[in-house]
Amino acid sequence: MANNIIEGLQKVAKEMDNECSDVVEVALPHIKQRFSWDCGISALLMVLGEDNRYFLRNNLREISLKEGFGRSTWSIDLAYLLRRFQVDHLYCTITFGVHPEFKNEEFYKQTLTSDVQRVNEKFEQAYENYVQVQQRSVDIKEILDHLRNGFPAIVLVNANELACDVCASSKCWREWLTCCQLLPSYQGHYIVVCGFQQRGSRILYRNPANSNRVCSTSFEAFNKARKSFGTDEDIIFVYQ
Template identity: 40%
Template sequence: MRTEAEAAGPPLEPGDFVQLPVPIIQQLYHWDCGLACSKMVLRYLGPLDDSEFESALQELRLTRSIWTIDLAYLMRHFGVRHRFCTQTLGVDKGYKNQSFYRKHFDTEETRVNQLFAQAKACKVLVEKCTVSVQDIQEHLAQGHVAIVLVNSGVLHCDLCSSPVKYCCFAPSGHRCFCRTPDYQGHFIVLRGYNRATGCIFYNNPAYADLDELQSHGSDLLDNLVASPACYSLPNPPLNPAARP
């Protein structure tokens, strides 16, 4: 098992290595990884009252089915300037038969498409585009963080020893995501990178052992394999004090 210092490699030039102090928050259920990531981002930007966060969830009517567009509206609610990048404007019908989406797909399709349709009027910036690793590095270098939707079944942690490195995404009491060939959507927070090694530093809300996660700060992502559905790149507001 490698330490984060070992993964960092030799000394680098300024801008080649970034680690942002994003707090680690563990998700409570199998479905709330996106909400846990949102809390990490908001607390990175400034103080966040739990009751204020819960009130926002009720106002936005966020339930157990959380889509990336929901997180964009949540960031807008708290006054966070952000950019939501996606390859599909609306619900991608190609995911209808994926087990991860099947249960809520029909009931959620209308709601999610409506959120996309109203985004501009609600001042939620949505762009149809792809995002490269270089784009993400430039974003992180400016002190910004990124909430990214990934397929957890194809990720591995470079800090964990095998076979745990392929199974550290499952919360305690849940089966390992990597044991299923189906798509398993999961939100993580990108918080830094090492250009020399190609590693991406990230906070994983589904980490089964929070104490171990805190011992080395965050996980490392050697090969960023992002979902084709979306990337969400929150930006700190110009004036953090003006945030609601």
């Protein structure tokens, strides 16, 4: 009985510490993207367990052919991969399928024609394939609550609007430029949100384009980057 009471008090104390803690961070391995197109895959690798990470890395070509995405991954492709590896998740987006106006975005022009059928079919078949998709916007509070519970999230952002406090004045901004050819308007890019700092209202994230480091940006800048036209406000909450 005494042990149960002590364990209960320790649990409550830990929960109070988490609530009061200025910084919350989910520990993740850092995976740097190898090509200009694989930021989504690299983000996914960061949230997979070690065995699944090894398997995906060594069988990526075969799996990408089966999944049909080749070198053009959409958020729905990442959600299907999470399901393939039996990782609980929730994918939220404001557009169910391919946004019709994307055809006017330079970023999407090269691949949209070949991607649209696959992407729309995956959305339509998501329920029967046990892929969790909700068509809705997500506010910052929901993201912070998810992080506070110890889980990361994969987020699609406009790289041109993503300003890291660390990278702005260090060599990793040059690393970023070598990994992604920034377009003048929209540049889709996946990051893994892994924590936050309450004081100063900063989001912590891992950027696959950079070397092993945790980046930081303001809530305001983060919201601007993830809500830019072209992202559909795509976010995948990972429960692992």
